[in-house]
Amino acid sequence: MGSTNISYNYNNAMARMVGKDGIAETELSGLQKRALAIHKDLQKKREEKIIGFFDLPYDNLLVQAIMAIANDIKRNFENFVVIGIGGSSLGPACLQRALNHSFHNFLSSQGRRGRPRMFFLDNPDPDSVKGLMEALDLRTTGFNVISKSGGTAETLAIFMHIYNVVQRRFSKTALSKHFIVTTNPDRGYLREVAVADKLKTLPIPENVGGRFSVFSPVGLLPAAVAGINIKNLLSGAAEMDQKCSKPEIMSNPAYLNAAIHYLADTKKGKRISVMMPYSDALKDVAFWYRQLWAESLGKKMEKGKTVKHIGQTPVAALGAVDQHSQIQLYMDGPNDKIVTFLCTKKFRKECKVPRVFSSIEALDHLANQDLGTLLSNEYLATEYALTQNGRPNVSFTMEEINDFNMGALLYLFEVQTAFAAGLYKVNAFDQPGVEQGKNATHTLMGRKSKEDRARMKQFKAYIKERKKYKCL
Amino acid sequence: MGSTNISYNYNNAMARMVGKDGIAETELSGLQKRALAIHKDLQKKREEKIIGFFDLPYDNLLVQAIMAIANDIKRNFENFVVIGIGGSSLGPACLQRALNHSFHNFLSSQGRRGRPRMFFLDNPDPDSVKGLMEALDLRTTGFNVISKSGGTAETLAIFMHIYNVVQRRFSKTALSKHFIVTTNPDRGYLREVAVADKLKTLPIPENVGGRFSVFSPVGLLPAAVAGINIKNLLSGAAEMDQKCSKPEIMSNPAYLNAAIHYLADTKKGKRISVMMPYSDALKDVAFWYRQLWAESLGKKMEKGKTVKHIGQTPVAALGAVDQHSQIQLYMDGPNDKIVTFLCTKKFRKECKVPRVFSSIEALDHLANQDLGTLLSNEYLATEYALTQNGRPNVSFTMEEINDFNMGALLYLFEVQTAFAAGLYKVNAFDQPGVEQGKNATHTLMGRKSKEDRARMKQFKAYIKERKKYKCL
Numbered sequence: 001m002g003s004t005n006i007s008y009n010y011n012n013a014m015a016r017m018v019g020k021d022g023i024a025e026t027e028l029s030g031l032q033k034r035a036l037a038i039h040k041d042l043q044k045k046r047e048e049k050i051i052g053f054f055d056l057p058y059d060n061l062l063v064q065a066i067m068a069i070a071n072d073i074k075r076n077f078e079n080f081v082v083i084g085i086g087g088s089s090l091g092p093a094c095l096q097r098a099l100n101h102s103f104h105n106f107l108s109s110q111g112r113r114g115r116p117r118m119f120f121l122d123n124p125d126p127d128s129v130k131g132l133m134e135a136l137d138l139r140t141t142g143f144n145v146i147s148k149s150g151g152t153a154e155t156l157a158i159f160m161h162i163y164n165v166v167q168r169r170f171s172k173t174a175l176s177k178h179f180i181v182t183t184n185p186d187r188g189y190l191r192e193v194a195v196a197d198k199l200k201t202l203p204i205p206e207n208v209g210g211r212f213s214v215f216s217p218v219g220l221l222p223a224a225v226a227g228i229n230i231k232n233l234l235s236g237a238a239e240m241d242q243k244c245s246k247p248e249i250m251s252n253p254a255y256l257n258a259a260i261h262y263l264a265d266t267k268k269g270k271r272i273s274v275m276m277p278y279s280d281a282l283k284d285v286a287f288w289y290r291q292l293w294a295e296s297l298g299k300k301m302e303k304g305k306t307v308k309h310i311g312q313t314p315v316a317a318l319g320a321v322d323q324h325s326q327i328q329l330y331m332d333g334p335n336d337k338i339v340t341f342l343c344t345k346k347f348r349k350e351c352k353v354p355r356v357f358s359s360i361e362a363l364d365h366l367a368n369q370d371l372g373t374l375l376s377n378e379y380l381a382t383e384y385a386l387t388q389n390g391r392p393n394v395s396f397t398m399e400e401i402n403d404f405n406m407g408a409l410l411y412l413f414e415v416q417t418a419f420a421a422g423l424y425k426v427n428a429f430d431q432p433g434v435e436q437g438k439n440a441t442h443t444l445m446g447r448k449s450k451e452d453r454a455r456m457k458q459f460k461a462y463i464k465e466r467k468k469y470k471c472l
Numbered sequence: 473m474g475s476t477n478i479s480y481n482y483n484n485a486m487a488r489m490v491g492k493d494g495i496a497e498t499e500l501s502g503l504q505k506r507a508l509a510i511h512k513d514l515q516k517k518r519e520e521k522i523i524g525f526f527d528l529p530y531d532n533l534l535v536q537a538i539m540a541i542a543n544d545i546k547r548n549f550e551n552f553v554v555i556g557i558g559g560s561s562l563g564p565a566c567l568q569r570a571l572n573h574s575f576h577n578f579l580s581s582q583g584r585r586g587r588p589r590m591f592f593l594d595n596p597d598p599d600s601v602k603g604l605m606e607a608l609d610l611r612t613t614g615f616n617v618i619s620k621s622g623g624t625a626e627t628l629a630i631f632m633h634i635y636n637v638v639q640r641r642f643s644k645t646a647l648s649k650h651f652i653v654t655t656n657p658d659r660g661y662l663r664e665v666a667v668a669d670k671l672k673t674l675p676i677p678e679n680v681g682g683r684f685s686v687f688s689p690v691g692l693l694p695a696a697v698a699g700i701n702i703k704n705l706l707s708g709a710a711e712m713d714q715k716c717s718k719p720e721i722m723s724n725p726a727y728l729n730a731a732i733h734y735l736a737d738t739k740k741g742k743r744i745s746v747m748m749p750y751s752d753a754l755k756d757v758a759f760w761y762r763q764l765w766a767e768s769l770g771k772k773m774e775k776g777k778t779v780k781h782i783g784q785t786p787v788a789a790l791g792a793v794d795q796h797s798q799i800q801l802y803m804d805g806p807n808d809k810i811v812t813f814l815c816t817k818k819f820r821k822e823c824k825v826p827r828v829f830s831s832i833e834a835l836d837h838l839a840n841q842d843l844g845t846l847l848s849n850e851y852l853a854t855e856y857a858l859t860q861n862g863r864p865n866v867s868f869t870m871e872e873i874n875d876f877n878m879g880a881l882l883y884l885f886e887v888q889t890a891f892a893a894g895l896y897k898v899n900a901f902d903q904p905g906v907e908q909g910k911n912a913t914h915t916l917m918g919r920k921s922k923e924d925r926a927r928m929k930q931f932k933a934y935i936k937e938r939k940k941y942k943c944l
Binding site: 090106243253294328350433443 | 482597603629803828843850909910934
């Protein structure tokens with residue numbers, strides 16, 4: 001039985017390290033009273049089962065069921081395709097990239113992995129969807145359709161296309177072999193289809209939002225199929241739950257990191273939250289976090305006539321790659337960012353840099369060391385340079401990238417986000433701002449309600465106006 | 473002989489569409505005098521060969537040479553690995569994703585493409601580098617090592633590892649079969665190695681910076697190997713060169729888009745430039761642009777005692793995926809962004825959404841249409857919703873995603889960036905802010921110059937300070 005090993009270092013976010021762009025200790029302690037109230041509110045909502053993500057790591061029965069299904073899939077299929085968008089894709093994709101071999105699909109094609117190739121269809125792009133259907137042998141392909149509401153237009157459109165192909169290629173009864181549906185346990189279109197066609201289903205609890213669903217079947221089934229030990233993953237999350245249980249900001253890493261980001265944004269003008277892993281395996285953690293942070297906190301607050309627009313803009317970066325793309329801006333551009341580094345002490349593989357160009361003295365110091373040493377030193381050097389330039393940053397360092405630590409890290413960010421919403425006084429769990437575009441899409445696709453007709457009229461006027469100026 | 477077909481629509485960046493957060497026509501015309509001066513300066517530097525990227529589309533002899541080398545590679549190899557970072561990777565990766573089949577590598581493994589699988593090693597991450605080496609059959613693998621200076625630490629470290637593996641597996645003479653080096657024509661470590669080992673080389677002209685090198689051999693060789701018609705690509709770029717040749721802002725799309733972004737940033741608080749393609753194929757254009765915009769404009773200006781920090785932060789997004797991740801923030805969060813949509817009228821493939829769930833009336837309007845129609849309508853709906861909310865945006869729409877249009881689009885963004893640097897009064901072609909971190913890395917890796925020793929001392933003091941507070 002292993003356990004988690006992650007450290008969190010926030011020194012470089014503090015004024016004593018980065019000067020006026022950093023946070024004073026008194027600013028943190030000044031939030032403690034509010035922190036206590038937010039903590040109590042979150043605990044209450046947890047106990048009353050209003051907020052569901054907190055307790056996801058503890059459902060052992062569900063884990064057994066998921067592992068059984070995953071074993072079936074591993075036996076029956078060479079390809080496993082996740083159909084989902086947003087929280088229904090970012091979580092599973094992030095786990096798969098973090099914990100699987102970097103070239104898993106390629107090795108799997110050579111029969112060297114014993115587990116299906118993993119694909120994620122998250123965009124209703126015909127080039128991708130048709131492209132994948134051209135590439136796969138359908139006989140050995142399983143699909144996991146994921147939508148919390150069961151009515152996500154993009155996911156359903158892709159599903160409808162593939163459902164039809166499978167049904168025509170094989171038979172109506174083959175559907176239950178090829179599709180597993182992860183959705184609301186009680187209602188929604190996907191649930192209706194699953195019941196009618198006797199498809200296997202897994203539940204997404206009503207009180208768990210898409211972006212907080214990585215420890216529900218949304219994340220767990222694809223993870224288990226990819227060969228990730230989901231018991232360890234959840235055990236890491238549960239361990240972090242304990243470590244984030246105190247109401248004191250200074251002894252709760254999730255609350256502390258939330259408070260630092262909140263103060264950085266609202267008091268120090270750090271309107272951008274960069275997450276920069278120094279590891280290809282951790283790359284998609286930044287994309288998962290990007291949804292969590294943006295959608296939970298990016299909100300409009302209306303109080304009488306005053307409207308406030310709230311929320312840091314999260315940016316996903318990658319070290320060392322973005323040293324050759326973004327660091328020039330992070331160093332010399334506006335001091336409007338706080339950077340979160342993610343790194344690992346050990347990499348899974350060793351990759352020595354031998355002394356091959358002996359004539360080139362200037363490269364001598366790179367030789368006889370490991371690529372991992374280079375990458376780790378690049379992280380340290382970049383952190384150092386940013387700090388010297390007064391640019392605030394924090395870091396999470398794992399002993400190694402494993403299932404325990406991934407569970408712990410993602411759980412921490414979820415608690416951090418829920419707590420940050422308390423500081424910002426916004427609802428972390430809604431997304432009212434997406435409705436307007438969603439409705440306009442349905443109108444344009446030909447839905448014909450009364451509202452759609454009115455909207456279409458407005459839209460036509462808009463299109464006319466929009467044509468006024470053209471250049472090129 | 474085809475030609476380009478792209479339109480640029482900037483109505484939604486203007487005050488008459490988005491109100492006070494938009495740009496007034498007088499603000500654009502107010503820049504015309506400066507535009508003329510910047511135009512003359514750019515023309516002069518083009519003629520004097522100080523800025524080289526402008527003329528890259530016109531070197532026909534080089535194109536012939538590259539195509540001959542690419543044909544050799546296609547005949548000899550099943551895998552082609554680009555080793556490069558920043559501008560030496562983002563350009564070729566962007567072309568390959570835009571113009572190749574979405575699942576090219578997978579199909580290629582089944583012998584269904586007639587061209588090598590394409591890989592990009594851009595990060596000195598041992599899990600990726602060793603991982604790829606485990607997956608590939610070296611006998612049928614070619615490597616293209618790319619570094620403008622010939623001294624990029626990350627690229628050289630990866631190269632040294634693989635060079636050694638190839639040398640030990642085969643022989644010293646096999647090196648010239650497996651490696652092609654793209655670097656400075658006259659000097660640098662890579663050049664020295666290439667000469668000593670008689671490796672094939674291609675030049676990156678001295679006056680072409682990494683982030684402006686996509687139409688040099690950096691972008692062209694991998695593109696040609698991937699089966700992209702590089703003549704058409706360059707012909708599209710040349711056509712855009714013509715379309716961006718006028719000094720008047722209002723009739724030069726590159727200057728106009730630069731002016732709009734400059735005004736949005738400096739007058740309307742739009743400190744973030746989001747690029748949001750609505751097509752998986754165009755996804756990496758946003759990552760290529762992200763380097764171009766950040767590294768060229770993110771600069772420090774010192775005038776006497778006053779220091780100004782300049783530069784929009786570019787953000788790469790993707791439609792429709794990020795409607796389920798970032799649009800909540802873009803709609804309701806701070807109005808500090810200008811969005812550039814990239815889209816295509818035609819997709820390469822058709823992918824019908826059939827009427828399969830006939831009992832579910834609410835989905836009826838999705839049925840019997842193409843996925844491409846859904847994606848295009850989602851773009852329109854999102855653009856509409858943002859505009860209604862007073863959020864400025866512009867759009868580039870291609871008739872289809874082909875080599876001509878890709879050449880034209882990327883060339884336009886290069887001219888736009890060079891011109892924007894004139895407006896911001898910064899040097900688009902340097903990156904002084906990365907030196908500090910680069911030097912610190914060499915120090916940490918054990919380089920032992922006098923400066924390194926001093927730096928190491930400072931660094932040790934820093935590490936001690938940095939340990940002061942820990943939580944977790």
